Amino acid sequence: MSEPIVFKPRARLMSQLGEQLIKDENIAVLELIKNSYDADAKEVSITMENIENPESAVIIIEDNGDGMSLDIVKNCWMEPGTDNKEQKLKEMIENNIRSNLNRLPMGEKGIGRFGVHKLGNKITLITRAEDSKEVCIEIDWTIFSSNKYLSDIPIEVTERDSSYRFLNNSVKGTKIIIEKLKTTWSRGKIRELYRSINSLNSPFKSIDSFKVSFNIDKTDWLKGLLEYDDIKEYALFKVKMTLSGDKIKNYVYDFTPWKSMSKLSERHNPITEIDMVRSIRKENGMGKTRKVLEPIDLNKCKIGDVEIELLSFDLDSNILKMELTDIQGIKTYLNTNGGIFVYRDNIRIYESNKNDWLGLGVSRVNSPGDKISNNLVLGSVNINRDESSDLKEKTNREGFIEDSAYDLFCEAVLFAVQKFERDRAQDKLYLKKYYGVTSKSEPVMAEVTILKEKVEKKIFDESLKKEIFGCLSNIETQYKHITEVYQKSSSAGLSMSVVLHEIDKIISELEHAIIAEDASEHVRFLVNRLGTLTDGYASVVKSKTIKYFDLKKIITQSLFMVDFRLQAHEIIVDKQYMKSNIDSKVKGNESLIASSIINMVDNSIWWLQYAKIQSKKMYFDISRDIPGYLSIIIADNGKGFTIPTDMATRAFISDKPSGMGLGLHLASELMKQHGGELKFPEFNDLQIPEEYKQGAILALAFKEK
Template sequence: MSKQSKKKVQENFLNFNFDISAYRLLGRELITDRITALFEIVKNSYDANANLVEIEFISLNPLNDTSKIIIKDDGIGMYFEDLRDRWMVIGTSSKRRNRTSPEPYLRKVTGKKGIGRFAVDLLGSKLTLSTKRKDENRWIYLETDWTKYNELEEQQLSLPLGMEEGANKKKDFFTDIKNRYWFGKNDDKAGHGTILEIEDINDPWTEDDIKRACKELARLVSPNKGIQKYPFNIRIKSEYEGMKDLEIKPLSYIEFATISIELKSSKEKETQEIAVFENGKLLKKDTVKQSFGLIDFYLYYFDQPAKRKFKEKFNIDIDGIKIYRDGIITTPFAETEADQNKQKDILGIDKRRYSGFFDKINSRDLLGFVELTDENNAGLIEATNRQDFLDNKEWRSLKDFIIDQIHQIEKCLKNNKEQIRKNTKSNLNRATADLSGIKTLVKEVKETAPKELHEKLQLIDSSLSKLQGTVNKSIVDYTKLEEESKQKESLYFSLVSLQTYAAMFSHMTKHTIGHVLRDAEYFSSRFPNEKLEGRFKVISSRIYDEFLTLRKGVDFMLKYAQTDNEFEDINIHDLINNLFISIYKPTFDLNHIKSELILDDKLILHYNKKALEDIFDNLISNSIKALKTVKEGIIKCSGVIENKKLILKFSDNGLGIHSDDRFRIFEIFFTKTAEDGGAGIGLYMVKNRIEAMQGTIEVTDSEFKPNGATFKIVLPFKK
């Protein structure tokens, strides 16, 4: 509408009002990125039963007086009462009361907070809103100038303390600012929906900015729950080539994936499908309904060739798992960072420490879609800022579930690599045997062949010898590579144990030096004194004992400079007792922990000492964390010989292990003590060390029922 025609209409004004729930909201600061702002506006169009949303970028790089963003939908539009009572009311609860859009679409609406209108402010300072219902005869127009709100805020903040309450000074409020509205002609029946014309654009939009907006908007609708009957389409118009009239469509991923897992749930049976790697295969099994509710989960793994094909097809990167509710993305969406390395990792896939070790996969290898519903997942609540979920037991349980399903893929990949490794080694050995057979055959042929063929047969025999030498060298190199890989893994385990012990050793050293300093100060200030001779002897003995403790700690640290290949006879009682009495005693005393060792002092194991110390060092460290809130803690180790096997039980009376976690406790990066520095590596290392000894470890019923945890360790015993 022209400025001249605007003057002819009667000027009316609307003011923003606050719903009773608005105290929970932080207003515009919740939407901090313009891509997120676009998302919020487009989601409003989805809730309004729109079939098509058009986003037009006009003259946005560089910015000038004609720069605009126009967002137009063909949704149901608004009556004047809707504009007054919903759009102009912050935190309005209409969508919270009515969670479906009008018939016949009956979409599950996505807006619950009533803050989407503030998204406009992130795009530009001035808005002209046009809206019309299909059964109305005229359009309604509303102007909002966000600069007035900013000016008011700056004005109020600039007043000296107390002046805003001066005697005759009227204080202006957010709700006092007038927003002009008017009606169009009565005979304008064409079209319906809502149009947002945004001017005074805040920032230029480059070609890359709009491409990223397209990429994010393509994720709005779940690719697994496409809207067929009432489709939701998004069209981009801009000055850039390829985006002058671009329709955004959900992407199809399945055809490129190396491994696909599609897990469904049953509301009738209250069961949830899970993926389990068993007997060399990735299987689907039904389990009970989880604490987070019932979900459908689509997970796709891409190896390097698959990633290349995917990139060539869609020109976008593989970027992890997205979460949808009732078919529309919840979070994380509209990442403010275009750089993948800086994007959010709310599921903790990449936060698993040392993710490059031991066949770990990360979000750059995975695409996934978690399908939630309002009905089945009420406990999973999106944070108001749209970038995370509320941290409750349901959310933590869902994260654990997702990580576990990723781990099943990791186990499958590890098994595949192991099979390839075995087949490669087997093929190399078979090639050696085949070459020997061929050489023998050539020799036999040479004995009966005409003399004119001898020279050629000799060349063949010589070539076979060279080839056989090459294959034999390959076998030697391959074996050496395997050994180096094992040594690197062993070094990694030692570093993990060293990290745990170093913190404790630092505390021990500080304590010991503190005791020695106090005693030395006593000597310095009072020696010589015949009357205190007895006291001096006690203090001298104590200083000697403190330095013995410190030396034991240093010796224990020095073992990390040793190799894991050195085997020796080890008194298992003395090894554990040294950890209990000498190494960990200061920590036990500080935390009121008692240790108990019931083990024959003549039991000898022939193994690497450092590896055994790693095992019990990590078990002790785990128990200390579990005893954090226990007043009188106990750590106990007992052992017996049965059928030429040493059976050890390692127990504590701490928090224990939940039954749901027993099958996962030995998995790498699984931890319940992250706040205490736990990285989920210790028990994984313990299990691998014990299995390298041809032993086993498992969680059994606690000796300290109903609390605590007990690990049963079985080791082959020869002495």
């Protein structure tokens, strides 16, 4: 025997849904505001009274939107989970239509109304659509706590004539009165709500047709809250760009130092187009894999173009005091409001400030000087509602569902943010040099000296003066000792970075060798080379092996070490140096020079692949074209350096995604130790083929005696 049955939800299901679907009161208020946006309201007013006492407190949310007729209230508002907005959105997108205020609905799940249940136990809804009567509903949510079935609890709806006017004297709109609050609102919670309401609209693209006002009888609770307009002028680093398909388009970076920073100049860096790529392992058909660059392509999902705008700050107190009096104010504002937020049609997709969706905090822990964290940036990532259907909001309204479309979206945005970080790092270097806390060679020792001078002038008790001087001398001694320990530690750390940097190259070559041939002898040679290199760098800290060696030989050995990688990437090597009759012997550490050449080859391989050069080439020569130097000339036929060459040799400065920024810095330092220089000659200063004119050109220049 079988019979059809139906679900019979209990009334308390409404309470459970209200508590669990809406995480907190802030989100509940924001959901109701978004409902007003969807109703084409021009204004929304949030009023809170007697908020410290839940029994007598009241929250009023009122708008001048389209309002609801009796039919809409009965068949939409009273049906939780209705697909009314979802179907409306689909129809509007398919027919390319918008509301009267050029909007698409933000809500589509039909659960926003649960926000009122999250806030209080009693609500009164008053609404009127155009050419309709006023509709009124009163609901006491406590009756839903009973064990009755949901269908057994009727809600009385009243339709009536009324002359009530909504916001801005509008004849249509909606007013929701919430009483018997379920939460005690503290001062901190009110301030958090105020910030959330302010961040609902993108600060970079405010919606003139949608204004939200916040009113509370505890006006002193909002005292001291800074606004976006109060701090935006203090941003030193700015960028605007659009992500479209697999490219960053119209990238415009600006460094704008304050007038008080007379030693620094503005820097404007516009780039028409930047390829977005990721490094992946790909099978080569022989059961092995190798690293290749693959586009990060937003067109693989329905995400549409992504507009990004970022403002970044320097919170070094030494710098802030050059312009600001309320230093703590800006730090507090950024700690609470900072971050990069997603906006859909300029309305924020709510995520908690503590939710670091791009992982900026983790990245900064590993490299604090170069990376930005949420408290150093104000940013908007804006997507279009009708183009981003694959990005679906979670039911609880806390961001997007974390699926493949979301992962792709995050990867593209993070790639763009990292490009901004690399630009910012260049200007941050000079900012720190001239105005940062380390701009003085020994700031602590300088302060001790000043203190000694004051003691000498102000203290007349000789025994006390002697005692103070003794303490200050102990501070100086201990400070010098600690400084020496840290300097040694940092040197060891840098040496370890060198080892890791070089080992990575050899391991990469090992992979290509294993793939390309079954030549165990060559593989053993590479393994031995890896061990020798590791041991060599460990011994470099203690001593160096200096001897005469032939530049021709060292270039040949270096190219042999990367032969398989060059073949794998189809790079033709022009060995002009083999035709040279120049006596090419120099004195130095040939192992370290070989490592520098390998690093430069590795850089060219990556950038030639990134630039999508069809016929990739590298050029090697030995030349005396640079007066006073015997030089190894290395060039490629790519698109040249993307950052100024004087910045390229700075440690940890790189424009290569995920690059360490060590290769050219180490090469430069190595050449200095050899009494030479790492130079970046102009094309016309050398005798090299025309096809290398636009590419990167470097010279390991050894001083001739």
